[in-house]
Each structure stands twice: as structure tokens, then as C-alpha cells.
Amino acid sequence: MKKSLIGFGVAGVVAVALLAGCGSGNDMAGMQHGSTTTPPSSTAEQDGHNEQDVKFAQDMIGHHQQALxxxxxxxxxxxxxxxTDLAKRIAAAQDPEIKTMTEWLTEWGAAPASTSMPGMDHGSGHGSMPGMMTAEEMAKLNGATGAEFDRMWLDMMIKHHQGAVEMAKTEQEKGASADAKKLAQDIIAAQQAEITEMQALLK
Structure with a gap:
């Protein structure tokens, strides 16, 4: 009788151990399953940006450089x-923006936009961007002086600003980076105001 009880006790301990083992295995399986149910975030989501943000920064750097x-x-x-005063204000506003966007591209691991082209060559490399002057237009502007220069410069800069506003609106619609979209809004507000100012100067 004692042997039977002992045997029953040993069997019970083994059964409990087996159940415990199964339970821990299920727990582990559940933990492992839980760790894989959440899909990994894409690089863009993790960094808070998308391809539109990269394009915006790269293109706007070149666009701003021509304005400078x-x-x-x-x-x-x-x-x-x-x-003369307006030109100084444009340079003062856009140069820091170029630096900011260049830093973003570095953080995002994206290729920096080329800002090393001389002014006469900007138009040939960015024909797809709205508002960019051609190399011929830049050369013509550089050859003018006095009232003729002022009129030509204002006409061209209005067109240039309108292109930047268009690019910034596209960024607001399609971008993902909060910082880039905020900069786009700042560009729209500042350059719309300058467009109004330049239109008044032309009159």
C-alpha cells in the first residue's frame, strides 16, 4: 500500500512538472508570438520622413541657392x-534654411543637393523645378544695371518665389516630416509677402 502511495506521489510530481513545463513553453511561445505580431516600422516612419521630404530638401536647396x-x-x-534691402533680407532668410535642409539630408542618409554650381549654371541643372531661371536669363540679368536691372530682377524674383511657393505647397500635401512641412509653411508665408512687396515695387 505504501509503495502504491509512493508510486502515485512520484507520478503526481512528474505530471505537475510536465504541466509546468508545458505552461512555461506556452508562455514563451506566446511571448515570441507577441513580439512578431507588430510589423516593423519602415525606415521612413522611424525617421519621420518620406521620399517627398528628401526631394523637397534637395530641390529647395538648389532653388534657394539660385535666389542667393x-x-x-x-x-x-x-x-x-x-x-537692395529686399535682396539682403532674402539672403538672410534663405541661407540658414539651406543649412537646415542640408543637415536634414545628412540625418536622413540622403545625397546632398549640389550647391557648388556657379550662378550662371543653375538654370541648366534644375529645369524641372518651377521658377528657376535659365543660364541665359541669369547671364542677361548679370549684364544689366540701374533701373533696367531692378525691373528685370524683380520680375525674375517674383517668378522664382512663385516657384518656391508651389514646391512648398507640394511638400505640405505629400511630405511626412513635421519639420519639413513647417519650413514649407514658413517659406509660403515669407515668400508670398515678398511677392506682394515686389509687385508693389514694380508699379
Missing amino acids: DMAAMVPGKSTNPKV
Whole structure:
């Protein structure tokens, strides 16, 4: 009788151990299953940006660089203090934006936009961007002086700004980066105001 009880006790312990083992195995399986049910985030989602953000930064850097080249022509050519002041403000606003967007591209592991092209060559490399001046237009502007230069510069910069606003609106619609979309909004607000100012100067 004692042997039977002992045998029953041993069998019970083994059964409990087996059940415990199965339970822990199920727990582990459940944990492993849980760890794989959530799909991994894409790189874009993790970094908070998408392809549109990269394109916006790359293109806007080149776009801004041409605006800086146009602004750099003003001293010594313009006879209008208001045009000279506006050119200084455009350069002061857009140069830091170029640096910010360049930093984004580095963080995103994207190729930086080329900003090393001389001003006369910008138009040939960015024909697909709205508002960009051709190399011929830049050369013609560089050859003008006085009132003719002021009129031509204002006409071209209005067109240039309108192109930047169009690009910024596309970024707001299709971009994913909160920072890039905020910059796009800032560009729209600032350049729309400058377009109004330049249209008044032309009159």
C-alpha cells in the first residue's frame, strides 16, 4: 500500500512538472508570438520622413541657392535702396534654411543637393523645378544695371518665389516630416509677402 502511495506521489510530481513545463513553453511561445505580431516600422516612419521630404530638401536647396546668387548681384547694379534691402533680407532668410535642409539630408542618409554650381549654371541643372531661371536669363540679368536691372530682377524674383511657393505647397500635401512641412509653411508665408512687396515695387 505504501509503495502504491509512493508510486502515485512520484507520478503526481512528474505530471505537475510536465504541466509546468508545458505552461512555461506556452508562455514563451506566446511571448515570441507577441513580439512578431507588430510589423516593423519602415525606415521612413522611424525617421519621420518620406521620399517627398528628401526631394523637397534637395530641390529647395538648389532653388534657394539660385535666389542667393540673384541677391548677390544687387549690390553695385541696383539704383533702388528698397531692392537692395529686399535682396539682403532674402539672403538672410534663405541661407540658414539651406543649412537646415542640408543637415536634414545628412540625418536622413540622403545625397546632398549640389550647391557648388556657379550662378550662371543653375538654370541648366534644375529645369524641372518651377521658377528657376535659365543660364541665359541669369547671364542677361548679370549684364544689366540701374533701373533696367531692378525691373528685370524683380520680375525674375517674383517668378522664382512663385516657384518656391508651389514646391512648398507640394511638400505640405505629400511630405511626412513635421519639420519639413513647417519650413514649407514658413517659406509660403515669407515668400508670398515678398511677392506682394515686389509687385508693389514694380508699379
